[in-house]
Amino acid sequence: MNHETVIVIGNGMVGHKFCEKLTSKSDNFNIIVFGEEPRRAYDRVHLSEYFNGKSAEDLSLSHENWYNEQNITLHLGDPVKEIDRESKTIHSNKGLILNYDYLVLATGSSAFVPDIPGVDKEGVFVYRTIEDLELIKNYALNAKTGSVLGGGLLGLEAAKALIDLNLAETNVIEFAPRLMPRQIDSAGSQMLQTKLATLGLSIYTNKGTSSIEGENRIESLKFNDGSELKTDILVISAGIRPRDELAKLCGIEVGTRGGVLVNESMQTSDPSVFAIGECALFNHNIYGLIAPGYEMAEVVAANLCEGNKTFNGFDMSTKLKLIGVDVASFGDPFTTEPDSRSILFEDTHKGIYKRINISNDGKYLLGGILIGEAEAYNMLLQTVNNKIALPPNPEDLILGSRGGSSQTENAGLAGLPDDALICSCEGVSKGTICNSVSAEGCESVDAIKKCTKAGTGCGGCIPMVKDLMLHTMKENGKYVRNVVCEHFQLSRQELYDLIKIHNLKNYEQVLDNVGKGDGCEICKPLVSSLLASIWNDMILKRGNDTAQDSNDRFLANIQKGGTYSVVPRIPGGEIKPEKLVIIGEVAEKYGLYTKITGGQRIDMFGAHLSDLPLIWEELIAAGFESGHAYGKALRTVKSCVGSTWCRFGLHDSVSYAIRIEERYRGLRAPHKLKSAVSGCIRECAEAQSKDFGIIATEKGWNLYVCGNGGSKPQHALLLASDVDSDTCIKYIDRFLMFYIRTADPLTRTAPWLNKMEGGIEYLRNVVVNDSLGMAEQWEIEMQNIVNSYQCEWKTAIEDPEIRKRFNHFVNAPEEKDPSVKFDEMRGQKKAANWTTA
Amino acid sequence: MIETTTNWFEACRVEDAVQNGGVCVKCGEEQIALFYFTRRNEWYATQNLCPHRRQMALSRGMIGSVGEDPKIACPFHKKTFSLSTGECLSGDECAIQTYPVKVEDGLVYIGLQN
Ligand SMILES: Cc1cc2nc3c(=O)[nH]c(=O)nc-3n(C[C@H](O)[C@H](O)[C@H](O)COP(=O)(O)OP(=O)(O)OC[C@H]3O[C@@H](n4cnc5c(N)ncnc54)[C@H](O)[C@@H]3O)c2cc1C
Numbered sequence: 028m029n030h031e032t033v034i035v036i037g038n039g040m041v042g043h044k045f046c047e048k049l050t051s052k053s054d055n056f057n058i059i060v061f062g063e064e065p066r067r068a069y070d071r072v073h074l075s076e077y078f079n080g081k082s083a084e085d086l087s088l089s090h091e092n093w094y095n096e097q098n099i100t101l102h103l104g105d106p107v108k109e110i111d112r113e114s115k116t117i118h119s120n121k122g123l124i125l126n127y128d129y130l131v132l133a134t135g136s137s138a139f140v141p142d143i144p145g146v147d148k149e150g151v152f153v154y155r156t157i158e159d160l161e162l163i164k165n166y167a168l169n170a171k172t173g174s175v176l177g178g179g180l181l182g183l184e185a186a187k188a189l190i191d192l193n194l195a196e197t198n199v200i201e202f203a204p205r206l207m208p209r210q211i212d213s214a215g216s217q218m219l220q221t222k223l224a225t226l227g228l229s230i231y232t233n234k235g236t237s238s239i240e241g242e243n244r245i246e247s248l249k250f251n252d253g254s255e256l257k258t259d260i261l262v263i264s265a266g267i268r269p270r271d272e273l274a275k276l277c278g279i280e281v282g283t284r285g286g287v288l289v290n291e292s293m294q295t296s297d298p299s300v301f302a303i304g305e306c307a308l309f310n311h312n313i314y315g316l317i318a319p320g321y322e323m324a325e326v327v328a329a330n331l332c333e334g335n336k337t338f339n340g341f342d343m344s345t346k347l348k349l350i351g352v353d354v355a356s357f358g359d360p361f362t363t364e365p366d367s368r369s370i371l372f373e374d375t376h377k378g379i380y381k382r383i384n385i386s387n388d389g390k391y392l393l394g395g396i397l398i399g400e401a402e403a404y405n406m407l408l409q410t411v412n413n414k415i416a417l418p419p420n421p422e423d424l425i426l427g428s429r430g431g432s433s434q435t436e437n438a439g440l441a442g443l444p445d446d447a448l449i450c451s452c453e454g455v456s457k458g459t460i461c462n463s464v465s466a467e468g469c470e471s472v473d474a475i476k477k478c479t480k481a482g483t484g485c486g487g488c489i490p491m492v493k494d495l496m497l498h499t500m501k502e503n504g505k506y507v508r509n510v511v512c513e514h515f516q517l518s519r520q521e522l523y524d525l526i527k528i529h530n531l532k533n534y535e536q537v538l539d540n541v542g543k544g545d546g547c548e549i550c551k552p553l554v555s556s557l558l559a560s561i562w563n564d565m566i567l568k569r570g571n572d573t574a575q576d577s578n579d580r581f582l583a584n585i586q587k588g589g590t591y592s593v594v595p596r597i598p599g600g601e602i603k604p605e606k607l608v609i610i611g612e613v614a615e616k617y618g619l620y621t622k623i624t625g626g627q628r629i630d631m632f633g634a635h636l637s638d639l640p641l642i643w644e645e646l647i648a649a650g651f652e653s654g655h656a657y658g659k660a661l662r663t664v665k666s667c668v669g670s671t672w673c674r675f676g677l678h679d680s681v682s683y684a685i686r687i688e689e690r691y692r693g694l695r696a697p698h699k700l701k702s703a704v705s706g707c708i709r710e711c712a713e714a715q716s717k718d719f720g721i722i723a724t725e726k727g728w729n730l731y732v733c734g735n736g737g738s739k740p741q742h743a744l745l746l747a748s749d750v751d752s753d754t755c756i757k758y759i760d761r762f763l764m765f766y767i768r769t770a771d772p773l774t775r776t777a778p779w780l781n782k783m784e785g786g787i788e789y790l791r792n793v794v795v796n797d798s799l800g801m802a803e804q805w806e807i808e809m810q811n812i813v814n815s816y817q818c819e820w821k822t823a824i825e826d827p828e829i830r831k832r833f834n835h836f837v838n839a840p841e842e843k844d845p846s847v848k849f850d851e852m853r854g855q856k857k858a859a860n861w862t863t864a
Numbered sequence: 865m866i867e868t869t870t871n872w873f874e875a876c877r878v879e880d881a882v883q884n885g886g887v888c889v890k891c892g893e894e895q896i897a898l899f900y901f902t903r904r905n906e907w908y909a910t911q912n913l914c915p916h917r918r919q920m921a922l923s924r925g926m927i928g929s930v931g932e933d934p935k936i937a938c939p940f941h942k943k944t945f946s947l948s949t950g951e952c953l954s955g956d957e958c959a960i961q962t963y964p965v966k967v968e969d970g971l972v973y974i975g976l977q978n
Pocket residue numbers: 036037038039040041042043061062063064071072073074075105106107108133134135136154155156181184270273303304305306314315316317318320347485
């Protein structure tokens with residue numbers, strides 16, 4: 028077969044996907060790609076991550092040699108200027124003239140810039156390419172206030188970027204009366220708007236912009252209603268315009284409002300020219316999302332290979348996280364009576380809005396909207412797409428079934444037909460995923476990703492892929508439970524008991540006795556943590572050292588760039604001036620960046636591995652000890668100054684905090700532990716956000732447990748009130764031992780309690796009323812741990828074998844890692860930014 | 865075997881290596897991670913640079929196995945790589961370079977191709 032030439036114009040997301048699809052189906056084509064942008068196609072959907080430290084290369088959709096390996100000729104930075112359909116040739120900007128048999132237009136779209144006086148001023152940008160982002164990033168350095176014109180999906184995305192660039196104020200200006208008018212209804216918009224406002228965005232709706240003011244650079248915006256808004260930078264996101272200029276120029280039919288007209292085979296009015304992605308106009312629609320673009324690429328690739336596929340329109344359902352708020356819209360979100368009926372749920376307290384539209388006979392789900400909480404999205408979308416009959420109480424779909432089991436979710440999964448599309452980006456069906464589990468033995472999400480590509484696009488389907496995997500494994504008679512990893516077919520709690528019963532003292536023994544294989548990065552730190560909780564041996568004892576998580580292994584937190592941070596313990600946050608001086612001197616001597624932590628301690632960053640023992644030698648000599656900031660262990664017991672100084676203080680919160688911190692220092696647990704003590708109900712130490720927190724009362728102390736800061740904040744709950752100091756410690760002993768024994772790996776106390784049947788009542792029964800009869804044993808075990816405490820750093824620096832491990836080079840112990848690089852900021856060092864291959 | 869073109873670099877003594885773990889070897893301007901998989905009585909060597917965020921870190925990672933294949937997990941984001949082939953086992957990072965290792969008279973050598 029002689030090789031036909033396919034020329035692809037545009038190396039964006041869809042153009043790239045087309046190349047992937049075509050080369051995977053056939054080697055019979057000579058493929059040539061022209062891209063206008065200077066770099067290989069990248070992930071535009073996740074463009075904003077460029078501001079969070081991802082590099083252009085991270086975002087790239089292919090590795091450097093991919094095009095070469097596929098024998099595709101790639102001309103970057105060379106846009107096509109003209110198409111000559113008569114001679115079937117294209118002319119590139121750099122002067123190349125090439126023949127094609129088939130031409131694929133994948134030119135995407137550009138940002139639509141409305142014709143407002145002043146749009147050409149400095150400081151006005153669009154948000155579409157990496158170059159745009161670079162310009163915005165540089166300009167924002169000198170900007171305080173930023174605004175985005177357009178409150179649609181992309182506008183809000185751009186607003187998030189401005190927030191990330193640390194602008195003091197970010198505004199969103201929308202012409203329509205509400206945000207995201209194309210995806211969500213007005214009640215949903217209202218909820219979204221309120222939620223975004225609490226996150227610091229100022230939102231102006233119903234605002235027509237009449238001009239952009241300023242001398243050379245933008246200074247403010249003027250609106251039709253006469254009002255004005257100061258702004259230093261403006262990002263325009265007022266919609267997209269399909270790039271149909273080439274097509275128009277050569278007489279290919281385009282829509283009146285833009286877009287290259289295509290039929291269901293993605294053919295334009297010239298049968299050897301195709302258009303795909305955001306430049307294509309199908310059935311009066313421009314599809315501004317990635318999944319339909321990929322489907323179009325599939326259609327053309329299949330048809331060129333003599334397949335027979337057609338594009339039949341595409342579902343525009345989406346789920347996004349906008350500035351941390353989940354927003355989803357699926358099926359027909361807007362349909363109303365008399366065509367359908369809607370069920371609405373609104374919780375203004377938590378900022379949740381849900382709407383589902385069902386058919387008049389109550390049998391089918393037609394579409395809906397989810398704001399603030401969108402976990403049900405995947406299942407709801409499947410219910411619409413596969414016309415699955417609704418349960419008798421369809422409201423359960425958004426409220427969760429009350430008063431009973433959580434059967435609905437899995438019943439739903441089983442009910443899906445095999446051809447139900449689970450990953451729409453990559454077009455992977457339920458059947459393919461289940462088959463990869465049953466026939467190809469994929470038993471992790473990663474394995475499924477590799478095998479089927481499901482979940483490698485936008486990633487939205489991953490929770491569902493995981494559920495399907497577990498479901499299929501169960502169906503196949505595999506006993507699925509929360510086992511640690513392939514080396515231990517046991518849960519954490521079972522392992523805990525076995526280690527104790529068999530008296531196992533190091534990782535290798537545990538593996539030999541109750542595990543199989545050679546271990547991995549999941550079970551090693553987990554077993555190490557259990558060993559430490561149970562025996563409280565020095566964690567770097569030979570045989571245990573290399574099974575520790577990297578931070579535990581080097582008794583310090585590894586930071587960006589490969590240096591470590593050092594946190595000495597400062598119990599209760601109380602420190603003498605002399606000791607402050609020592610910290611200052613050590614930091615200066617070893618060139619460390621210093622910062623006060625959230626837990627009333629001082630963190631020193633940027634220490635070379637080989638300096639760690641030297642640093643600690645000096646700190647220990649001055650009376651410091653390890654702060655265990657590197658371990659899943661007790662971190663800090665914060666305190667307010669309490670009755671010694673504060674006029675409101677009821678008891679001496681500092682002394683009590685020190686007592687508690689010294690009791691539990693170094694205690695290894697399933698996750699880190701934080702605590703605090705406040706001297707009165709004003710709660711200056713924020714004890715109610717801690718794993719265990721104590722607040723002074725007139726009569727004693729109130730003990731709160733299972734609070735959490737972090738990414739999912741949760742208030743601690745009252746466990747016991749008005750108890751005296753010793754009783755309070757007894758309760759904490761029991762509480763902590765119960766947690767250490769029974770929590771899943773890497774589970775903090777808050778989610779541990781959330782999963783506990785019976786909740787806080789049950790916990791109180793166990794801890795206060797000793798309902799399990801374990802109290803005494805736990806208190807003894809805790810006392811043993813307390814008695815065997817040692818400062819790990821002290822032991823480490825005194826042991827030459829352990830000390831040796833802190834050299835960077837085994838064969839050049841005196842040399843430091845030459846690849847460590849720092850930048851400067853505000854007169855201190857900072858780690859150089861991530862780079863990628 | 866193309867033993868003839870291999871240049872054996874003397875890395876360290878057996879007792880300097882970390883049992884069931886890694887050390888970093890300076891080899892001219894290069895950094896090579898050397899792993900002593902004591903449990904399997906095997907030695908491996910790879911580049912020390914993790915391709916994910918270009919951190920000089922693999923020697924400080926944790927070794928283990930997936931099925932029969934020995935692997936190393938980077939301490940930064942736990943990307944894993946096969947110690948025998950260098951292939952990335954989690955996600956699509958590019959493969960890492962691996963080197964042959966031999967032990968003679970208590971000394972460990974890394975084979976460099978030149
Ligand atoms: C910030 C942002 C966030 C987004 N978020 C989402 C999301 O969450 N979900 C979602 O589904 N979609 C999202 N999208 C939309 C998605 O990125 C697009 O649907 C997708 O990129 C379209 O792919 P494409 O290949 O058609 O166009 P593009 O990716 O724009 O690629 C077209 C390429 O062709 C080039 N080109 C144009 N003319 C020529 C020429 N004459 N010669 C050579 N090259 C030319 C262009 O320079 C460009 O590189 C987002 C878009 C942006 C900008």
